[in-house]
Amino acid sequence: MQTHFNRAFKYGDGLFETIRVRQGKILFLEKHFARLSKGLSTLQMQDSQKPLSLNNFQEILQDFLSKQSDANLRIRITFFRKGGGLYTPNETDYDYYIEGSPLCQEAFELNIDGLRLGCCTTVQLPIDQLSNLKTTSALPYVLAALEKKAKAWQDCLILNSKGAIAESIAANVFVVKNQKIYTPDLNEGCIAGVMRQNVIEIAEEMKMVLEQGTLVWKDVLEADEIWLTNSIRGIQWVSQVEGRSNILTNKRAKRLITRLNQKVEAKL
Template sequence: MKVFLNGKVLTEEEAVISVFDHGFLYGYGLFETLRSYSGRIFLFQDHYERLRIAAQDYQIHMNKTLLQLQNDIYQTMEANGLQDAYIRITLSGGPEGLGLHGEEHHSPTWLIMTKPLGSWPAAKSLVSLNIKRSTPEGTRRAKSMSFANNMLAKKELVQRKEGSAEGIFFNNQGFIVEGTVSNIFFVKNNCLYTPHVETGLLAGVTRQFIFRLAKENQIPYEEGFYTIEDLLEADEIFITNSIQQIIPVKEVDHQPVSLVMGPLTSFFMQKYEQEVDKLGADT
C-alpha cells in the first residue's frame, strides 16, 4: 500500500509520523471516510465541509483547499491503482511536544489512505449494545480520532459472537443514538424517522443526503428521541454510512423487521444509485 503523508506519496514502510504528534499522544485529530466510484469521489464537498467545520472547532489549521485535498486523494488512488476505493483522510494536531497545547495547531499532519472496497451483506441485523455512547468531546460530535467508544462496542459484539451485526448505541437517557459505524433510520406509516443530533450522534454525510432526497421528493421525516420499542414497531429500518451506502435491516435484537426491503428503503437506495451514476455523466 502507498499512502499520502504531508505532501508526499510514500510506501507504508517509508511513512513515518512523529512520536510527538498529538494525534498519537492524545487522539487529537479528525478523520473522514469516503468512497469513490469509477475514479470519482462521491459527496466530496460535503465531507470537506464537515472536516473544515470540525477543524475549526478543534483549532487545527486547515491548510488545504478543497481542490488541493481532492488532488491529493486522486494521487493516492492512482498510486494504488484504484478506481473504486475506500478512502480515509486523517488530519491530526501534528507534532506539538509533550503536554496539552492551548494554542491553534498550526502544523497538522495529513494522511490519506486508500484500499479496495470490501463486501457486505444485502441486509444487516441490529443488536442493542450494553456500552453507552460517549458524550461528544466538544459542543458537537466530530469524527474524532478518539474512536475508543466505537472500538469497545465492536469488541462487545465480537465477544457476544455477534460481530457481523451493527450495534445500536444508546445514550445515558436510554434514547437511540446511532449504530457503531452508521446512522439509523426507520419508517412508520410512510414517515421517515431518525434520532436527533442532540442525542449525541455524528451527523453523517449520507444522513444529510437522505434528508435532501426526502425534501426533494416531499417525503415527511422527523428527527426525534426514540427508544428500542420504536425500532421494534417500525415498518422498515435502514442504516447509512459513506462506504456501505444504504443497508436494509432485517432484524432488531433477533426480532424480524416487517419489511426488509420496504418501499421507502427501496426508493432511497434507487435514488442513491441514480446520484452515483451522475458522477460519470458529469465528467
C-alpha cells in the first residue's frame, strides 16, 4: 500500500471497522457489515466489479484469519477510495487493508478497577451525516486523547457542538440515574457503536428502562453508574469522575456483561 497515493492518508477518504474475534469466530459480523455498508454508501464508495455483500465481507475477513496463529484477535479493516484527484475523487472504487493484534482475554471482562473520567475541553464533535460513521478522519479523538493524557484521566467524554455529551475517545457512553439507563441519541453526534447496539438490545431483553436522548455533564455528576462500551472491550465501568468526590458503582454493568458473554457463547 503506497501512502502517497492513498486517499485515506491524504484526505481521510475512508472508513474502518474494528472487530473482535473469539476462538477464530467473528463477533457481531452482521452489525459491523450494516454499519460499514451505510458508511460506504454515505461516502459514495463502491466496487464496480463486485458490490460488497455480507458473504464476501465475511470471506475477506476469514481469508485474513486463516493466516493468523492467534484465535482471539482485534482486527481492523480500513476501506479507502482508490485513485487520484484532489478533494474531488477520480473514482468511486475502493480497496482495503486489514491488520490484527492478539487479545489476552477470550471473553469480555469487566475492568476490576473503575476508570477515572474527565470532560474534554479541547475539542467538540460536529453533528452531521458523518457523525455516526467510523471514518479515518480522527483528529478530534487525537486531541481529546492528548488532553486525557495531560490530565491523567483514563478516558474523557467529548461534547458535541451543542455542548451535550456525544461519546468518549473510543467508546459510547451510558449513564444510570434513578434506576434508569440513558445514552446519547445518534442525533447527538456519536458513533453508531456495534456494542452500543448490543447493550441497548440486552438491556431491553432484561427489562431495564433505557432512554436514548440528550445527556449533559450534570447527568454525569449525578449518575449512579457510568459505562463506556465498544466492540473490543465490551463494557467498562467508571468509578471516578472529575468534579465529584464519591465513587460510582457497577452493579448493572456486571449483569449486562454476564448476559453479553452468554449471548456470544451461545453463537460460537
